[in-house]
Amino acid sequence: MEVEEVNVTDMTFMETAQDMKLKKSETKQLNIDCNPGNANETVTWKSGNEAVATVSPNGLVTAVAAGKATITAVADRSQTKTEIEVTVSDGGSTSTVTDGGATGGIVTKDLGYAVYKGRMKNGLMNDESGVLTFKTTHIIEPRDVKKREAKAGEKVVGIFEDGHLTTGTWYKSDGNKEVIIP
Structure with a gap:
């Protein structure tokens, strides 16, 4: 055909x-x-x-x-x-503190598969309004039973605790969005 x-x-x-x-x-x-x-x-x-x-x-x-x-x-x-x-x-390094100290302020951290912007605690994502912008196709949250995958350029805005997404909104490249509660 x-x-x-x-x-x-x-x-x-x-x-x-x-x-x-x-x-x-x-x-x-x-x-x-x-x-x-x-x-x-x-x-x-x-x-x-x-x-x-x-x-x-x-x-x-x-x-x-x-x-x-x-x-x-x-x-x-x-x-x-x-x-x-x-x-x-020239922006400097990919992990920058823009407000306060390394654990209490907003940081931008390159995770390899995505860039996280938000507060961190003990080196882990920990914020009520963190943003994860994906650089490659990757599972959004390993604990998610649906194993939803974000594509490069897509982002998730949500609540992060101890390095994990607890709830958030996934903004897809096709203009749609989806609530994620793992």
């Missing part, structure tokens, strides 16, 4: 330029919304300044050095394209 080729007529990034303000060494997954929804073209990614930011074949942006770079996504057959500007700051 032959698959019908459906070309992209329009595409936009789901992220904004504000979302693409990164610190050196930080990564961010770009996501595209294509019209029509059943388009099946391959997208090619390109950075206008690889000295500032690189982009993988799957749209994962890595901040290299301070400056600005334009990331372009082009649909291979129709040549439909969209662009977004990435601004990279």
Whole structure:
């Protein structure tokens, strides 16, 4: 059975330029919304300044050095394209205290699979309004019987105790959200 080729007529990034303000060494997954929804073209990614930011074949942006770079996504057959500007700051380390001490203040901590922003206690996530932004597809909370997986770029805002999510809202890349109570 032959698959019908459906070309992209329009595409936009789901992220904004504000979302693409990164610190050196930080990564961010770009996501595209294509019209029509059943388009099946391959997208090619390109950075206008690889000295500032690189982009993988799957749209994962890595901040290299301070400056600005334009990331372009082009649909291979129709040549439909969209662009977004990435601004990279020197930002220092990936674990930064922005308020108070290391245990009582808000920190940004790179966990490998996600970046957590919120308070910590004894080195563990511990906040009533913590934010977990995923860098790769990963199970949101190991204790969750449904084993729900967030994709890169998606986030969970919720209550974290002793390193675990106790309840939260999962903001999905398709614009939907889901309450999670493991």
